[in-house]
Amino acid sequence: MLEGAIAGLTAGGAYAVLGLCLTLMYRLGRVVNLAQAAIGVVGVYTMSVLADGGVPYAVAVLIGLAGSALVAAALGYMMGRWFAEAGTDQRSAIAIAYLVGLLAAEYLVFGTDPRQIPGVLGGPLATVGGVTITQAATVCVAAAVLITAGVSVFLARTAVGLRLRALSQRPTTAELMGIPSRRLGVGLWAVTGLLATAVLLVVAPQQNSDQLSLGLMVIPACAAALVGGFRSLVGTAVGGLALGALQGALAHVSQLQEFRDVVPFVAILAILLWSQRGEVWDAAR
Amino acid sequence: MRRVEMTGPAAQLAGALAAIAVLAALVPQYWLFLGTTALVTAISLSGLGIVTGRAGMISLCQMSFMALGAWVVCELNVLAAPGGLVLWILLGGVAAVPLGVLLGLPALRLRGVHLAVVTLGFSAAADVIIAAAGFPGATTFQQVLRPAFIATDTAYFVFAALLFVAGAVAVRLLGRTRYGTAWRALRFSERATAAAAMSVPRAKLAAFALSAFFGGIAGGVLAGQIGVVTAQNFDTVDSLILLVVAVMAGSEYAGGAIAGGVLMVFVPEILRGLGVPQDWGSLLFAVGAVQTLSTGLSMSEDLVRRFRRRRAAAVSGEPGDRTSHRASGVTPERGERPVLVVEGLSVSYGRVTALSGVDLVVPERTVMGLIGPNGAGKSTFTDAVTGFVRGATGSVTLDGRRLDGLPVHRRAAAGLRRTFQQDRVPPGLTVAGFLRFSAHRRVSAAELDEMAGFLNLGALNRHVSELDVGSRRLLEVAGALLSRPKVIILDEPAAGLAHAESMELAERLTEVPGRFGASVLLIEHDLEMVRRACAEVVVLDFGEVIAAGPPATTLARPEVARAYLGDEVALA
Numbered sequence: 001m002l003e004g005a006i007a008g009l010t011a012g013g014a015y016a017v018l019g020l021c022l023t024l025m026y027r028l029g030r031v032v033n034l035a036q037a038a039i040g041v042v043g044v045y046t047m048s049v050l051a052d053g054g055v056p057y058a059v060a061v062l063i064g065l066a067g068s069a070l071v072a073a074a075l076g077y078m079m080g081r082w083f084a085e086a087g088t089d090q091r092s093a094i095a096i097a098y099l100v101g102l103l104a105a106e107y108l109v110f111g112t113d114p115r116q117i118p119g120v121l122g123g124p125l126a127t128v129g130g131v132t133i134t135q136a137a138t139v140c141v142a143a144a145v146l147i148t149a150g151v152s153v154f155l156a157r158t159a160v161g162l163r164l165r166a167l168s169q170r171p172t173t174a175e176l177m178g179i180p181s182r183r184l185g186v187g188l189w190a191v192t193g194l195l196a197t198a199v200l201l202v203v204a205p206q207q208n209s210d211q212l213s214l215g216l217m218v219i220p221a222c223a224a225a226l227v228g229g230f231r232s233l234v235g236t237a238v239g240g241l242a243l244g245a246l247q248g249a250l251a252h253v254s255q256l257q258e259f260r261d262v263v264p265f266v267a268i269l270a271i272l273l274w275s276q277r278g279e280v281w282d283a284a285r
Numbered sequence: 286m287r288r289v290e291m292t293g294p295a296a297q298l299a300g301a302l303a304a305i306a307v308l309a310a311l312v313p314q315y316w317l318f319l320g321t322t323a324l325v326t327a328i329s330l331s332g333l334g335i336v337t338g339r340a341g342m343i344s345l346c347q348m349s350f351m352a353l354g355a356w357v358v359c360e361l362n363v364l365a366a367p368g369g370l371v372l373w374i375l376l377g378g379v380a381a382v383p384l385g386v387l388l389g390l391p392a393l394r395l396r397g398v399h400l401a402v403v404t405l406g407f408s409a410a411a412d413v414i415i416a417a418a419g420f421p422g423a424t425t426f427q428q429v430l431r432p433a434f435i436a437t438d439t440a441y442f443v444f445a446a447l448l449f450v451a452g453a454v455a456v457r458l459l460g461r462t463r464y465g466t467a468w469r470a471l472r473f474s475e476r477a478t479a480a481a482a483m484s485v486p487r488a489k490l491a492a493f494a495l496s497a498f499f500g501g502i503a504g505g506v507l508a509g510q511i512g513v514v515t516a517q518n519f520d521t522v523d524s525l526i527l528l529v530v531a532v533m534a535g536s537e538y539a540g541g542a543i544a545g546g547v548l549m550v551f552v553p554e555i556l557r558g559l560g561v562p563q564d565w566g567s568l569l570f571a572v573g574a575v576q577t578l579s580t581g582l583s584m585s586e587d588l589v590r591r592f593r594r595r596r597a598a599a600v601s602g603e604p605g606d607r608t609s610h611r612a613s614g615v616t617p618e619r620g621e622r623p624v625l626v627v628e629g630l631s632v633s634y635g636r637v638t639a640l641s642g643v644d645l646v647v648p649e650r651t652v653m654g655l656i657g658p659n660g661a662g663k664s665t666f667t668d669a670v671t672g673f674v675r676g677a678t679g680s681v682t683l684d685g686r687r688l689d690g691l692p693v694h695r696r697a698a699a700g701l702r703r704t705f706q707q708d709r710v711p712p713g714l715t716v717a718g719f720l721r722f723s724a725h726r727r728v729s730a731a732e733l734d735e736m737a738g739f740l741n742l743g744a745l746n747r748h749v750s751e752l753d754v755g756s757r758r759l760l761e762v763a764g765a766l767l768s769r770p771k772v773i774i775l776d777e778p779a780a781g782l783a784h785a786e787s788m789e790l791a792e793r794l795t796e797v798p799g800r801f802g803a804s805v806l807l808i809e810h811d812l813e814m815v816r817r818a819c820a821e822v823v824v825l826d827f828g829e830v831i832a833a834g835p836p837a838t839t840l841a842r843p844e845v846a847r848a849y850l851g852d853e854v855a856l857a
């Protein structure tokens with residue numbers, strides 16, 4: 001059980017980081033970007049194809065990261081150009097179309113056969129009291145913690161962070177004050193795309209990694225973001241890690257093993273119903 | 286859709302039936318089989334059209350409803366249940382309804398993006414459960430048995446087509462009921478829907494239930510078509526694609542649903558024929574949906590809009606002049622018997638007290654003004670009396686009946702109506718459609734015409750989206766009056782009207798008690814209008830009643846001037 005929970009932290013870290021991307025995009029970009037993980041898949045598969053073709057792993061990783069950041073930036077550009085004035089709901093519907101389009105494009109470019117994704121973080125890091133802690137789990141948890149801390153400081157302390165917050169709350173006012181909204185928006189998409197790719201590069205070698213199951217990792221990531229109410233970065237990170245640990249633990253209970261992927265849904269529902277219990281009307285007044 | 290509008294429903298139905306007959310007679314078996322798949326998709330899309338297209342709630346689990354319908358059919362087939370496939374399919378649809386309601390429950394609190402996340406999460410969870418449980422008879426390849434009359438692929442195509450047509454007719458008829466209008470209203474404003482005496486939860490759950498029913502039926506038809514169903518037939522991704530196509534094609538219209546079904550089945554098929562990978566199809570749909578959302582018009586809406594524009598050009602209504610220069614109204618009079626009695630009404634938001642112990646009595650057949658500076662608590666008062674504020678204390682009695690604790694739509698149905706300061710008239714409706722919806726009772730065409738004349742609403746067949754803000758406010762007032770309320774609370778109805786129009790509205794308001802038997806509580810900043818229309822005014826400041834009485838004397842009182850203009854002016 002404990003071993004399972006620890007093993008689950010690999011996925012949990014990924015949920016946390018993807019969830020952080022979702023929270024950032026929601027807070028700063030006014031969109032629930034359901035295509036977030038699918039963007040990361042672009043980089044992972046680019047890397048995998050290159051590495052299989054004999055390109056050194058490190059180089060392939062860099063090209064993969066650049067590739068998905070580019071794709072994310074392009075999607076972000078379209079969002080900023082055509083849907084700058086649209087509300088969160090409409091922009092999120094666009095993100096659903098992005099997800100469908102990206103999945104199709106990925107099948108077209110990379111083929112439909114599942115791939116073994118190469119990775120360097122395969123082995124165990126240490127064994128504590130008979131429980132194995134893997135390198136991947138360590139890296140993922142560390143990434144979740146570092147990104148949470150880093151982004152929090154960035155938003156709170158830097159000028160760009162301040163501009164981003166202004167932009168998210170009053171886009172038109174911010175633009176009138178000379179904040180380059182479109183450029184910042186594209187940058188936001190590129191950075192979150194980069195983060196999503198990085199974390200998927202770590203977890204993809206550890207699990208069943210066809211494009212679809214990687215792309216749909218956005219669902220548990222949504223659950224994680226919901227723990228933080230799509231606002232709190234710490235809440236999101238904790239939510240993601242807890243969800244991963246819970247799934248990992250359930251994987252060791254044979255009766256529930258098959259249904260461990262139902263956990264995100266139950267988590268989503270429970271969290272939403274609790275957090276929105278006061279929301280009766282669609283508008284404040 | 287254009288032809289539809291021109292020829293009317295009966296001719297349209299005949300055309301559809303003729304088209305089915307021709308297709309069944311001429312098209313080769315193989316294409317008919319694909320045609321059946323397109324119809325299955327179209328039936329499912331019709332359901333999605335209700336919940337997403339009409340009610341505007343993003344649902345990403347239509348495939349799960351289909352899977353349940355198919356599962357029921359397979360199970361009944363394995364059990365060799367009596368009744369045969371047709372009954373089984375219906376049962377599959379019925380079985381999906383509770384699931385739809387269950388998923389609709391979170392939609393009562395959640396909306397927009399949050400709902401999308403829930404339904405996507407559900408879809409993924411359902412995938413897991415289906416994969417684990419499997420379909421009855423799938424491992425033994427037990428074919429779903431078709432009755433003799435739909436045994437051939439041609440006959441089954443006709444059967445599926447007739448089901449689709451029946452569904453389309455049902456959706457069309459439903460679209461005209463109160464629920465149909467409520468879905469369109471819901472999409473624009475839940476508050477306005479409730480204020481028109483429609484229960485928002487019921488409307489939302491009905492949309493989900495129907496959408497699930499259509500999904501279940503579609504799943505059942507699919508099971509009958511392909512015989513052996515597996516989990517692969519109902520992927521999460523297909524739910525996403527279904528939504529994308531529904532958005533693109535505009536599946537709230539029958540034409541859009543069928544176009545979507547045809548696209549989803551035949552585009553991959555044609556690509557396959559050309560030797561092009563089928564995933565280009567999904568990519569195409571994604572691009573199409575982005576394009577649709579960027580213009581805000583689905584394929585169907587685009588056609589409808591173009592047709593409407595042409596028709597509008599042909600009819601060419603003159604721009605509505607809202608002042609009719611008619612005879613002035615009557616002298617405001619105060620009734621005797623109290624109809625709305627508010628006692629000790631208090632509302633606080635956190636530590637801020639918005640209303641404290643407000644007592645107010647509106648007599649019958651009286652126009653009463655409620656005035657006060659910005660932030661005095663006028664709108665909070667309206668919200669609290671009409672049931673929008675939870676945690677308000679005190680009591681509200683309408684014509685002797687206690688309304689405390691009743692939800693908004695029940696208070697509205699009891700005869701306490703309100704209008705909003707903001708524009709809350711759903712733009713997707715026609716003027717007549719909105720009036721009928723808001724009336725919450727059967728109204729004759731003559732009544733509508735009379736009301737249009739009374740408030741200068743202009744042509745009744747115009748769309749709300751063609752009206753300016755001022756006209757929409759008048760329309761809202763007209764809709765509320767048509768419901769024959771006991772009391773109607775108007776929250777700044779003259780905002781957006783020019784001065785002459787405001788005064789015209791004041792004249793008309795004086796006639797309301799006599800014509801409609803209703804009392805009016807008028808919240809307004811335009812004091813000239815208040816003086817003209819009201820027999821009595823109540824002044825609110827900092828959440829408390831500071832003065833009440835006839836307008837002339839009340840407005841002249843120093844504490845009223847102080848509330849409005851500040852201490853210096855009042856003392857000077």
